[in-house]
Amino acid sequence: MYFEEIVAVIDQALPLGLKSIKICGAGEPTENTRFLEFVREMTKRDVGVAIFTKGQVLGSDEKTTQFYHKNGINSALDLCQELYRLKTSIMLSLQSFDTEVQDALVGKSGHALVRNQALENLVKTGFNSANQSRLCLTNAPITKTNADEVFDIYVYARERNIYPVIAV
Numbered sequence: 001m002y003f004e005e006i007v008a009v010i011d012q013a014l015p016l017g018l019k020s021i022k023i024c025g026a027g028e029p030t031e032n033t034r035f036l037e038f039v040r041e042m043t044k045r046d047v048g049v050a051i052f053t054k055g056q057v058l059g060s061d062e063k064t065t066q067f068y069h070k071n072g073i074n075s076a077l078d079l080c081q082e083l084y085r086l087k088t089s090i091m092l093s094l095q096s097f098d099t100e101v102q103d104a105l106v107g108k109s110g111h112a113l114v115r116n117q118a119l120e121n122l123v124k125t126g127f128n129s130a131n132q133s134r135l136c137l138t139n140a141p142i143t144k145t146n147a148d149e150v151f152d153i154y155v156y157a158r159e160r161n162i163y164p165v166i167a168v
Contacts, residue, residue: 003034007041020048024091030057036071036082043086050089052138054106055118058083058090076117080125084134090122091136091165094153096146105146128161140167 001009010018021042023029030053032038042049057063057076064076073079083090094115096102102112119137122128127135137157142150150166157164 003038006038010042010045010047014045014047018047020050022050022052024052028054028056030079031063031067033067033070036068036073036079039083039086039088048087048089050091051083052091052093053118054093054111055115056111057118058092058121059114059116059118077121077124080118080121080127084125084127087134089134089136090127091138092119092122093140094119094137095139095141095143096149097152097156098146098149101145101149105141105143123160133161133163135161136163136165138165138167140165142166142168 010021029035029051039049057067058080059076061075064079065074068074068079071082073082092115093106094102095105096112099112102115103109106112122135127133137153139146139150139153154164154166156162
């Protein structure tokens with residue numbers, strides 16, 4: 001569907017009681033050049049947006065500039081701040097604290113370091129500061145390589161007012 005078609009469907013759903021949407025699926029939603037425009041449109045309509053992400057843009061100034069320089073956003077921290085201002089919620093994928101294990105699970109060398117920076121940016125911005133956290137860490141899939149970390153990730157999240165989701 002085209003951008004305008006998606007917004008039109010949402011406009012049709014508003015009178016039916018639509019309050020929020022979740023953006024997930026194949027690919028990284030923050031790598032869509034119209035993603036921020038879409039979130040802004042949802043905010044105008046008072047529709048909450050939850051974003052499922054691996055953090056590859058939210059932790060990379062280079063990627064943020066690539067996708068959002070037209071919006072005047074040139075750092076990953078600035079993007080996180082804009083998403084916070086737009087009242088989004090973030091579900092960040094985190095399967096392992098071990099960078100080698102994390103990179104292997106995602107299939108991309110260097111991913112864990114970018115994900116870690118995304119988490120730092122989101123916390124610095126305040127996503128976990130509210131009484132009801134707007135930040136979630138999802139630990140899925142659980143495999144033989146990361147099963148021994150599941151409880152530690154859960155504790156890490158809870159101690160920082162981050163909602164943990166652990167899925168088998």
